[in-house]
Amino acid sequence: MTRKQKAESKAHEGEQSPKKVKNENDQDGRKNGKTDTEKEYGEFCKAIREHLSVAQMREILQMNGQDSSGTPGTVISRCQDLLFFGPPDKCPLCNGSLDFDRIRYYCTGFYSEWSSCTFKTKNPTRKEESIKLPDSVLKTPVADLLKKYQDPSNRPRQGAPTKPLSGIMIALSSRLSRSHQYWKREIEKHGGMVSNSVKGITCLVATAAERDRGGSNKLSDALEQGIPVVREEWLVDSIEKHEPQPLEAYDVASDLVVAGKGIPLDKQDPSEEGLETLSAELKLYGKRGVYKDTKLQEQGGQILEKDGIVYNCAFVHCDIGRSINEYCIMQLITVPDSNLHMYFKKAKIGDDRNAEERLEEWENVDNAIKEFIRLFEEITGNEFEPWEREKKFEKKRLSFFPIDMDDGVEVRHGGLGLRQLGVAALHSNLEPKVANFMKILCSQEIYRYSLYQFCVALR
Numbered sequence: 001m002t003r004k005q006k007a008e009s010k011a012h013e014g015e016q017s018p019k020k021v022k023n024e025n026d027q028d029g030r031k032n033g034k035t036d037t038e039k040e041y042g043e044f045c046k047a048i049r050e051h052l053s054v055a056q057m058r059e060i061l062q063m064n065g066q067d068s069s070g071t072p073g074t075v076i077s078r079c080q081d082l083l084f085f086g087p088p089d090k091c092p093l094c095n096g097s098l099d100f101d102r103i104r105y106y107c108t109g110f111y112s113e114w115s116s117c118t119f120k121t122k123n124p125t126r127k128e129e130s131i132k133l134p135d136s137v138l139k140t141p142v143a144d145l146l147k148k149y150q151d152p153s154n155r156p157r158q159g160a161p162t163k164p165l166s167g168i169m170i171a172l173s174s175r176l177s178r179s180h181q182y183w184k185r186e187i188e189k190h191g192g193m194v195s196n197s198v199k200g201i202t203c204l205v206a207t208a209a210e211r212d213r214g215g216s217n218k219l220s221d222a223l224e225q226g227i228p229v230v231r232e233e234w235l236v237d238s239i240e241k242h243e244p245q246p247l248e249a250y251d252v253a254s255d256l257v258v259a260g261k262g263i264p265l266d267k268q269d270p271s272e273e274g275l276e277t278l279s280a281e282l283k284l285y286g287k288r289g290v291y292k293d294t295k296l297q298e299q300g301g302q303i304l305e306k307d308g309i310v311y312n313c314a315f316v317h318c319d320i321g322r323s324i325n326e327y328c329i330m331q332l333i334t335v336p337d338s339n340l341h342m343y344f345k346k347a348k349i350g351d352d353r354n355a356e357e358r359l360e361e362w363e364n365v366d367n368a369i370k371e372f373i374r375l376f377e378e379i380t381g382n383e384f385e386p387w388e389r390e391k392k393f394e395k396k397r398l399s400f401f402p403i404d405m406d407d408g409v410e411v412r413h414g415g416l417g418l419r420q421l422g423v424a425a426l427h428s429n430l431e432p433k434v435a436n437f438m439k440i441l442c443s444q445e446i447y448r449y450s451l452y453q454f455c456v457a458l459r
Contacts, residue, residue: 294359
């Protein structure tokens with residue numbers, strides 16, 4: 001190549017390079033734009049935590065029509081999101097209000113008395129209106145910062161999160177399997193933020209060993225403030241699955257086994273729930289059957305029957321929108337040569353370890369019946385006698401519904417059924433509800449119990 005040709009080639013490259021540089025800058029600009037927004041939000045959150053009290057944040061939420069209840073950590077996260085991105089619009093499905101749970105927005109509305117709205121999103125539509133600020137907040141050092149975001153035109157546009165820990169503030173405690181520096185890099189790399197204190201955090205990562213030793217100041221403060229304390233596996237699984245996992249599935253405070261208690265039944269995928277329900281029975285045999293866990297059947301205990309009413313009730317409460325799947329048992333049990341006993345148990349399906357359970361002895365039968373009726377009305381919102389005598393019942397929102405029990409019928413999770421058939425339903429090609437219904441119909445044990453109660457010998 002001659003000198004002239006080399007010169008012309010360099011000149012040609014010089015003409016083309018600005019366009020190439022511009023494209024690279026554009027791409028870098030977009031990347032930096034995302035990084036800058038996340039960095040801006042992190043600095044904004046830090047300033048809010050340092051200069052506003054929780055009481056002031058509750059006042060801001062109330063003035064802007066948002067929910068101000070909850071733990072301090074929940075209130076702080078909710079207020080930071082409101083002040084930075086603006087108030088969320090109504091639910092597109094039911095026109096209900098959206099609430100922030102530190103990770104995503106969910107609808108607080110209802111489809112009916114039986115089910116709440118299931119709408120959830122990380123990127124809700126925002127109202128184009130100014131944020132209202134109380135006078136006490138306007139006198140703080142962050143007043144100018146807040147005024148900057150009051151105008152909807154100055155707010156950053158919230159894109160769909162591309163990182164699993166976006167917007168999540170995490171604190172690290174105790175000795176983990178990897179160093180704090182390692183986890184700090186990983187958390188920030190995946191969109192999260194690390195705090196040295198528990199104020200305003202989404203969760204605290206700790207170990208079961210630290211809990212057994214009594215815990216550090218961070219752990220104690222987190223438990224006092226109702227902040228979730230999770231195992232290190234929560235970080236691993238959230239990063240691997242590219243989505244924050246349910247915090248309660250990794251809870252350290254109530255985790256009593258090395259391997260963890262696993263995913264709660266109400267958080268599981270339907271395909272996994274079938275196997276779990278093999279051991280999720282209520283242990284209740286018919287209207288006159290004494291609940292197994294009371295151990296009173298071994299002492300000759302029987303369900304109290306008075307004026308034609310059998311004082312034994314079982315309830316269920318299932319709501320997918322609120323991730324609720326609970327049951328409740330109430331019984332009045334008479335024991336020979338002893339006083340009347342009242343048994344009460346309420347728990348999530350598959351989580352008996354954390355159940356609310358009590359067995360009380362009553363000297364006065366009438367007082368025990370009054371307490372039984374009071375509890376029935378408290379958890380159902382309905383009167384007791386119309387249900388027992390005429391089966392009149394009106395379902396109330398977020399309340400339990402009684403199971404209509406007959407003699408010789410076993411009541412278990414998901415209705416009447418046998419857990420051994422859960423495996424068959426699990427591998428069925430039918431819809432889950434249809435498979436569960438067929439499982440009930442095909443259960444020989446239902447008929448065995450019925451025949452047993454009527455003293456019919458089985459050969």
